[in-house]
Amino acid sequence: MTMTHPSHPAVLLAADAVGDVIEYWGFRKALGRVWAVLYLWDGPLSAGDIGERLQMSAGAVSMALTELQRWAVVKRVWLPGERREFFEAEVDLWKMIAKVISERERYLARGVRERLEQAKRMVEESGGGVKGQREKLEKLVSVAQLAEHVIEAFIQSRMADFSTFTGALSGAGEGSAKARKVRLETGRKR
Amino acid sequence: MTMTHPSHPAVLLAADAVGDVIEYWGFRKALGRVWAVLYLWDGPLSAGDIGERLQMSAGAVSMALTELQRWAVVKRVWLPGERREFFEAEVDLWKMIAKVISERERYLARGVRERLEQAKRMVEESGGGVKGQREKLEKLVSVAQLAEHVIEAFIQSRMADFSTFTGALSGAGEGSAKARKVRLETGRKR
DNA sequence: TTGAACTTTCAAAAGTTTCTGAAGATTCAA
DNA sequence: TTGAATCTTCAGAAACTTTTGAAAGTTCAA
Numbered sequence: 271m272t273m274t275h276p277s278h279p280a281v282l283l284a285a286d287a288v289g290d291v292i293e294y295w296g297f298r299k300a301l302g303r304v305w306a307v308l309y310l311w312d313g314p315l316s317a318g319d320i321g322e323r324l325q326m327s328a329g330a331v332s333m334a335l336t337e338l339q340r341w342a343v344v345k346r347v348w349l350p351g352e353r354r355e356f357f358e359a360e361v362d363l364w365k366m367i368a369k370v371i372s373e374r375e376r377y378l379a380r381g382v383r384e385r386l387e388q389a390k391r392m393v394e395e396s397g398g399g400v401k402g403q404r405e406k407l408e409k410l411v412s413v414a415q416l417a418e419h420v421i422e423a424f425i426q427s428r429m430a431d432f433s434t435f436t437g438a439l440s441g442a443g444e445g446s447a448k449a450r451k452v453r454l455e456t457g458r459k460r
Numbered sequence: 461m462t463m464t465h466p467s468h469p470a471v472l473l474a475a476d477a478v479g480d481v482i483e484y485w486g487f488r489k490a491l492g493r494v495w496a497v498l499y500l501w502d503g504p505l506s507a508g509d510i511g512e513r514l515q516m517s518a519g520a521v522s523m524a525l526t527e528l529q530r531w532a533v534v535k536r537v538w539l540p541g542e543r544r545e546f547f548e549a550e551v552d553l554w555k556m557i558a559k560v561i562s563e564r565e566r567y568l569a570r571g572v573r574e575r576l577e578q579a580k581r582m583v584e585e586s587g588g589g590v591k592g593q594r595e596k597l598e599k600l601v602s603v604a605q606l607a608e609h610v611i612e613a614f615i616q617s618r619m620a621d622f623s624t625f626t627g628a629l630s631g632a633g634e635g636s637a638k639a640r641k642v643r644l645e646t647g648r649k650r
Numbered sequence: 651t652t653g654a655a656c657t658t659t660c661a662a663a664a665g666t667t668t669c670t671g672a673a674g675a676t677t678c679a680a
Numbered sequence: 681t682t683g684a685a686t687c688t689t690c691a692g693a694a695a696c697t698t699t700t701g702a703a704a705g706t707t708c709a710a
Contacts, residue, residue: 278590280582284597287575287604294568298668309600312592317687327670332688353678353685378484385477392470400468402502407474410499413628414477420624427617434610438603488698507657517700522658543655543708 295367304334314347314356341366361439372425383414485557494524504537504546531556554625562615573604
């Protein structure tokens with residue numbers, strides 16, 4: 271076994287914190303950690319570098335990078351004279367969260383409302399159901415409808431807040447000389 | 461094995477939908493299902509009743525009821541002449557979600573900010589760290605601080621929205637004659 | 651007291667998610 | 681082409697979560 275060397279403890283600590291944020295929003299913790307290591311490193315890193323720093327297997331790194339690229343929060347970078355692919359963090363991690371959350375919430379709200387409506391219909395068809403049950407189902411349905419509207423409103427305001435975050439992560443300090451020399455390329459296939 | 465009889469399919473469907481909502485917010489699905497069965501049944505139910513309707517083991521029902529009472533969304537009800545304890549749903553399920561979510565978000569945001577701050581300090585102490593790293597950590601910290609404020613603001617507006625939900629679930633149709641006769645009692649010990 | 655009816659607790663089973671590691675695919679220099 | 685370096689995929693391992701079921705605990709009527 272070759273000796274691997276993990277990252278500076280401070281980077282690991284920060285990466286883990288970002289991992290927790292990401293996990294809270296329903297992604298795998300590993301995605302947040304990988305993003306954080308890329309963000310904190312001043313320049314592109316290869317998959318191997320990331321695996322070493324975070325002590326993750328090649329497979330896990332590959333899967334994390336694929337998913338992060340799918341969300342467009344990590345970009346592929348080609349360095350002349352390098353066989354390996356390199357990766358860099360996009361600063362708009364928050365965009366990813368906002369995008370997915372809104373989709374997920376919409377999907378959940380819709381599915382819940384539909385099932386409640388179906389349940390209501392079933393009770394009605396089977397002769398009104400037990401006393402009070404129909405009224406209760408009607409209430410649940412109306413709450414679900416209400417929730418759908420509230421979610422739409424939330425999503426709007428959330429979007430605004432997330433864009434604030436995005437601004438805060440970019441700006442001064444961006445791009446080292448080394449990084450600037452690089453020819454950029456965004457993921458294509460898939 | 462005694463033959464058990466699950467609830468009307470419509471109730472199971474609705475219960476499952478509520479379970480998904482609850483699960484989305486980080487509780488066990490079973491909690492939502494138990495709450496929904498209690499809410500949809502016009503009157504108190506015993507733990508055994510619930511287990512039968514949802515085809516859950518006695519242990520799972522007991523654990524779910526304990527947790528739901530801890531969140532004060534299910535109340536214990538004593539029926540004269542009954543040995544068993546009975547349970548009823550409180551209509552403010554949303555209060556539970558709001559309460560917990562705000563606590564969880566606050567806790568997460570605080571923990572993340574603190575860890576990022578510590579990481580920043582560590583990098584500073586170890587001589588500035590790699591180029592650009594310190595600045596990036598400063599940015600992450602400021603995003604975390606910003607997030608803490610945004611969360612506080614969210615929580616306020618969310619609370620307002622949740623109270624709307626609560627209103628929609630209560631009101632007309634509440635309390636059967638049977639339920640009214642009952643002497644109420646809220647959980648004590650623990 | 652005793653025992654029947656019911657509830658709670660908790661170790662182990664079952665279920666779910668995530669990660670590892672190795673085989674196969676890909677890329678590129680020679 | 682060939683082979684060395686690197687990446688991807690995926691079956692199984694590991695880690696984590698939830699449920700079961702049986703034993704211990706409670707309560708109450710007799």
